[in-house]
Amino acid sequence: MNSKAFALFNKDLNSELRTRYAVNSLAMFIIVAISVILFSIGNERIPQSLTGGLFWVVIFFSAMSGLARAFVSEEERGTSLTLQLIAAPSTIFTGKLLFNLILVFLMNIIIALLYSALFDEFVIRSFYLFLLTFVLSNIGLAVSSTIIAAIIAKAGSKGTLYPVLSFPILLPLILTSVELTSNCMVGTTIVDSQVELGVLISYDVIMLTVSYMLFDFIWKD
């Protein structure tokens, strides 16, 4: 099962490397989003807590533009029936999730680097807490966006519907991450924000479990 999932991940990675569609559009989207924020700020100094929120705005909208295609590409090429024949639904989901995880981590590392270079106010005081927040919310983001992408692909690949459907699902994650990021900038220790970290962990676990359980119903029709 794992080798099949890995093969699917490899296939996605190869086709991505050949066309670079998702990576290119993601990179452009990150630049556009950050520059819009920079233009609107101009020469003003913005409060520190605001930069943490804007950081997650950039991440959310970049994710919305780049992650929607996970299953849409299969539907467009007409390969989803073949996939249904050769592998179990959970295997397909694992493969797609792996690919989206890589994409999310790549995207968010670039965003974090660019963002801390361009915004002077964005200073992380407790680095390990930020690292923990970053990893946990990236996992949650990847899981939720993969399952929503599967729904979208079956709903006739309506691109505009993707952010609409994702936002309520991702809202607890984003709110908690914004809270944690502002904690990081103030310099809170990991122990002091363990409630929020607990929320993030439980979000990841719940979403992962529910996604695996529900994917069968989306995939088989």
Place this chain on the structure above:
Amino acid sequence: MKLSVIWKTFLFILLCFVSVAGIAFPIVENPVHWYQFPIIPGLEENAKIIFFHVPTAWLTVIAFFMSTYFSFKYLKKKNLDDDAKSYTAAQLGMIFCILATVTGAVWAKFAWGSYWSWDPRQTSIFALLLIYGAWFALRSSIESEEKRATLSAVYSILAFVTVPFFIFVMPRIMTGLHPGSADDPNSGPVVDFKMNANMQLIFFLSLIAFTILYFWMWRVGYRSMIIRDKISKQSSRG
């Protein structure tokens, strides 16, 4: 036939009594008569909203639960009637959600000074509104009946598992203004203990009346939907 007339009359009287009692009964410092309510510190006259706002918020949650329950049932049994039940519950839930949001916002104007202040409860009811909105957007985008039922059922369960974060976790980790928040010194954490017996009685009567009303509307709604589907299928067959 007879029985339904009886309970509809009962519901009518109950709702009339609750509306009149909730609005007209005075709030005094030391309640003597049975129709007088005590003052709850921090709420005063504003406390009367509890008879109408809390039932609508309660029904929003109930409708959401029922919508998810029937979505779950649909995924298990693949019976389109369950989808109609889930859809009707969500429709009613949306109505009550809007009512709860609006009454809450109007109340907040008088109690907190502004219509909207991103209190955790307000954030969570806003998220519920978004979930309902997204759910209806998803439904309207799919033509095929079975596919629509399956995908919306999946989405409704997916949305359902995020709700505990809003309802239980968020108000606990964010500081709130809403009565019953974790850090409310006056009327929290449980408002009920500050109410006297008659206030509690009318509150629970109102809750019961609104719940019966909801179930009645829900039954009428899903039955008419099932019949409509049946007729349209018959007429398309010719």
